[in-house]
Amino acid sequence: MHGRAADFFRGLQDTICAALEAADGGARFREDAWTRPGGGGGRSRVLEEGGVFEKAGVNFSEVFGEFSPEFARQMPGDGLAFTATGISLVLHPRSPLVPTVHMNFRMLTHGSAAWFGGGADLTPYYPYEEDVVGFHRTWRAVCRRHAPAADHAAMKAECDAYFYLKHRHEARGVGGIFFDHFGTGDLDNAFDFVQDAGAQFLPSYLPIVERRKGLAFTPGQRHFQEYRRGRYVEYNLIWDRGTLFGLKTDGRVESILMSLPPVVRYVYDYRPAPGSREAELTDYWLKPQAWAERGE
Numbered sequence: 001m002h003g004r005a006a007d008f009f010r011g012l013q014d015t016i017c018a019a020l021e022a023a024d025g026g027a028r029f030r031e032d033a034w035t036r037p038g039g040g041g042g043r044s045r046v047l048e049e050g051g052v053f054e055k056a057g058v059n060f061s062e063v064f065g066e067f068s069p070e071f072a073r074q075m076p077g078d079g080l081a082f083t084a085t086g087i088s089l090v091l092h093p094r095s096p097l098v099p100t101v102h103m104n105f106r107m108l109t110h111g112s113a114a115w116f117g118g119g120a121d122l123t124p125y126y127p128y129e130e131d132v133v134g135f136h137r138t139w140r141a142v143c144r145r146h147a148p149a150a151d152h153a154a155m156k157a158e159c160d161a162y163f164y165l166k167h168r169h170e171a172r173g174v175g176g177i178f179f180d181h182f183g184t185g186d187l188d189n190a191f192d193f194v195q196d197a198g199a200q201f202l203p204s205y206l207p208i209v210e211r212r213k214g215l216a217f218t219p220g221q222r223h224f225q226e227y228r229r230g231r232y233v234e235y236n237l238i239w240d241r242g243t244l245f246g247l248k249t250d251g252r253v254e255s256i257l258m259s260l261p262p263v264v265r266y267v268y269d270y271r272p273a274p275g276s277r278e279a280e281l282t283d284y285w286l287k288p289q290a291w292a293e294r295g296e
Contacts, residue, residue, distance in 0.1 A: 002085060004191065008198070009105065015202075016201065019206065023209055036063045040065070042061030042063070050094075051094075053091055056090075057255075059258065062084075064083040068080075076181060084107070086118070087103075087198070095215065096126055098213055099208060103119070104120075104242060117182060119178035122174050123174070127281065132285070134207060136292040137292045138204035139156075149193065152292075158179060163175065167238070172231055174291065224278050227270055233264055
């Protein structure tokens with residue numbers, strides 16, 4: 001199963017990178033192949049200063065080795081030996097009207113235990129209901145095809161809980177789906193779901209890009225985007241388990257931190273004008289809601 005999963009994630013990286021280059025219309029991905037000192041390696045691909053994407057990172061990895069005894073105790077399974085393979089991407093568009101997006105699918109083994117994890121979530125700066133609802137409905141549809149094992153309500157709730165900045169008491173974005181330790185009793189069916197979900201990333205996100213990439217935006221909106229990107233930095237460096245896993249297993253630092261946005265603005269005690277679209281982001285959009293059911 002590890003080999004099948006690695007082959008799928010490697011191919012998915014190729015498919016997604018080709019589609020993103022076409023959507024960007026100009027820039028191309030740079031690839032860095034790397035090896036991990038403890039075993040394995042990966043392919044990091046980064047596109048920068050594109051027409052649509054200011055920075056886009058799509059990583060594939062397949063690593064193995066031994067956990068430290070302390071870290072092994074925090075993971076399901078037994079012993080120290082582990083394997084991990086997966087794909088992870090973060091896309092930071094230039095326009096504040098196009099949302100940032102994250103996707104990650106992975107398979108891990110630790111001794112006698114093996115499981116899948118991952119998900120996808122959307123982080124808009126100036127949200128449009130059509131975009132948010134469409135994104136959530138795509139993930140609801142794929143979960144329904146694999147129900148009851150893939151429980152959309154549970155995966156959405158887990159996403160809302162996971163991508164939450166506890167120190168700010170604030171969601172990072174409008175959510176999506178998130179799951180972990182999935183398929184421990186049935187890896188074949190879990191892999192079927194992961195393959196279907198991986199194939200749905202482009203349909204979940206590219207229609208949003210096409211609708212919004214040509215819209216004009218103001219310097220003030222760009223300023224707000226840079227300010228809100230700071231939340232992305234805070235989350236990934238403080239709370240994200242994938243970042244911590246990579247750092248604690250001697251992963252490639254450049255690949256782990258490729259998720260960080262290229263330009264960020266920190267403003268002391270920023271307060272948006274009441275009733276503004278900037279205030280609406282936190283007052284309305286970043287509150288967990290049943291987005292997929294909106295209007296039904």
